[in-house]
Amino acid sequence: MLEVNGLTAGYGRLTALKGVDIRVDEGEIVFIVGPNGAGKSTLLKTVAGLMAPTAGTVGFRGRPIAGRVPEELCRQGLVLVPEGRHIFRTLTVQENLAVGAMIRKDKAALAEDLEKVLDTFPILRDRFKGIAGHLSGGEQQQLAIARAILQRPALMMIDEPSLGLAPLVIDQVYESLRQLNAGGLTLLVVEQSTARILDLASRVYVLRNGHVVLEGTAPELAEGNALEDAYFGYVADGHAVA
Numbered sequence: 001m002l003e004v005n006g007l008t009a010g011y012g013r014l015t016a017l018k019g020v021d022i023r024v025d026e027g028e029i030v031f032i033v034g035p036n037g038a039g040k041s042t043l044l045k046t047v048a049g050l051m052a053p054t055a056g057t058v059g060f061r062g063r064p065i066a067g068r069v070p071e072e073l074c075r076q077g078l079v080l081v082p083e084g085r086h087i088f089r090t091l092t093v094q095e096n097l098a099v100g101a102m103i104r105k106d107k108a109a110l111a112e113d114l115e116k117v118l119d120t121f122p123i124l125r126d127r128f129k130g131i132a133g134h135l136s137g138g139e140q141q142q143l144a145i146a147r148a149i150l151q152r153p154a155l156m157m158i159d160e161p162s163l164g165l166a167p168l169v170i171d172q173v174y175e176s177l178r179q180l181n182a183g184g185l186t187l188l189v190v191e192q193s194t195a196r197i198l199d200l201a202s203r204v205y206v207l208r209n210g211h212v213v214l215e216g217t218a219p220e221l222a223e224g225n226a227l228e229d230a231y232f233g234y235v236a237d238g239h240a241v242a
């Protein structure tokens, strides 16, 4: 569904992504993990059309999309839930969801999707008329995901959904991701921590200093210390690498 090859991007003279290859197949939940500054957000922003790559290709559903603007990609089914959620804090939950649905013209199907989203996230039904800024961090994350679902994504990319959340709340957010994936949504999720991801992931990429340093399926990475070693930049004999 998503094919990223040799993707290079940065900020002025700083190259944050240095030739990254990743792919996401239909039906998968793929995680990208890596320490601070590894280039994870830059990767999602470049795929989502918020940044232009300096080299490399991005293919989505068989078509090249590098350089396309976010609105166009969103219409094609590629939707980003950005880091920090970016909800409108002074608007109600209902109004935030309406903003997510603005690109849609199929109002009858939208009403059905809204009902489904409120079934998936019952707390949003309870707080429908409430101010979004009064929601807890976990509830705001659910709102950001719900808003993205109303854009009818085929692939949803989520930047650090567990950021700032308590462990129990992370479990709830991850459970909702599991349900969405079981319902047919393909997911590409960035996380800083490797904790918990193996239960949910189909495959994992570890990103360090703008490079993919490890890729594997969840069962492969559950064995041994390869995931931690790659994350912290150690090779098997304990020596530090890049």
Ligand code: ATP
Residues within 6 Å of the ligand: 011, 014, 016, 034, 035, 036, 037, 038, 039, 040, 041, 042, 043, 192
């Ligand atoms: P984190 O987990 O801290 O969000 P990350 O893996 O998402 O890290 P990026 O945010 O992609 O990493 O950052 C990659 C590199 O690009 C870092 O060196 C960072 O300092 C730099 N960077 C990120 N955003 C900008 C920006 N707007 N302007 C200049 N440099 C930036």
